[in-house]
Amino acid sequence: MADTKRILLVVAYDGSDYHGWQAQEGKKTIEGELNSAIEKLTGNKTEVISASRTDAGVHGLCNLAVFDTDMNIEPSNISRALNSILPSDIVVRRSLEVDADFHPRKRKTSKTYRYKIDNESYPDPLKTRYAWFVSYELDIDKMRQAAGYLLGEHDFSSFCAAGSTAQTHVRSIDSIEITKNGPDICIDVTGGGFLYNMVRIITGTLVDVGRGRIEPENVKDILEARDRTKAGLTAPPQGLTLMNIEWDM
């Protein structure tokens, strides 16, 4: 009998046409497609364990999923085998064997999300799928100043969507970098963990600052209010991409 191996997959996906990562009965999800591709490959019903459950319409370049198999296949070749089964908007970029007790959510990780904004008078149709079109002129310096108040450990209740089941709303943000290249604005947020819609509410609030509806220093008050209604709107999902997960192997 073959040994059981635990396989780690690094998964990239265009989330546009999916009801998010997490498998849901009767809905098209990234995890559901992965489970069914692995089942086709190995012949065994599988439910992967994953690092991050991105929302409907959100993209990912490096989500992590693990599963166990006793199939006799070189672990590094599993990516190619799965890609031949998966739809083209989901790509396994890497597959490797990890320790049998490896669990992608039970490790201290740092995640980086990027939120993209298309900031010009008219939307660029080649960007609408992967960015939020904002026609208002945005003051990037003020947005950076506002972002400064969010760094470090805080109770982020004001930046958490209703429906969160998290036991605590205390999270820590390591960095928020805002870059502008012509009409393209990127907001890169790195932290140890994020609440439901947190990066999208941060983005909506920073855009309110950028267009002058909120002063940068008000973000401190919004944070301290611990009240979702005080922050800006939730930016739409298509601008958000999970860029990177760093963790100790």
Next chain:
Amino acid sequence: MADTKRILLVVAYDGSDYHGWQAQEGKKTIEGELNSAIEKLTGNKTEVISASRTDAGVHGLCNLAVFDTDMNIEPSNISRALNSILPSDIVVRRSLEVDADFHPRKRKTSKTYRYKIDNESYPDPLKTRYAWFVSYELDIDKMRQAAGYLLGEHDFSSFCAAGSTAQTHVRSIDSIEITKNGPDICIDVTGGGFLYNMVRIITGTLVDVGRGRIEPENVKDILEARDRTKAGLTAPPQGLTLMNIEWDM
């Protein structure tokens, strides 16, 4: 009775879901959508005159279309009015009044096309819609050397798809710039006019050079052969975007 005005539209579009620019009975085309949006706005049946008829699946950031109307509307507001009617993958970026004899194809213009290549081991699903995935390692210096043979005026029969109805295959290329930024390779081709599939066949040939199947100096022989079968394959449409049209007003 209102004066008739000639209106110029600058049009951007994601060509993924269209049978190209040119209106065709019973097929979804960019021009067809434009004609019908203008008809809804003005109440008059319209056929725009356009600068460039891009192929099925090819994108555009600045195609030009003109039409005549005696509608009483500020010309600069027509873009916004049309955008409220058009599907979201077609955007009129600008509308303005031009001389009554303005014709976008009867002027000396210079066009720039960009061909995008995603060059890594696995395709990035956020790029597949707008780039050609090529996993072979490409030698950019050799590609640049090969491109040098294509500059200037030549008979480009080797780089023209069968089915061309052009009276002459002599065209002039002003510049070919190849840039690489991580896995992203851009080939920017500027010239006075292009034959059917010309930029895509040039790209296919340059990729053959980059991966070592053709030596750079062979491109000179391919050009002189005036024989389509000597050049490389036709790169797929989704990587190509009409970036810019320059013309004398």
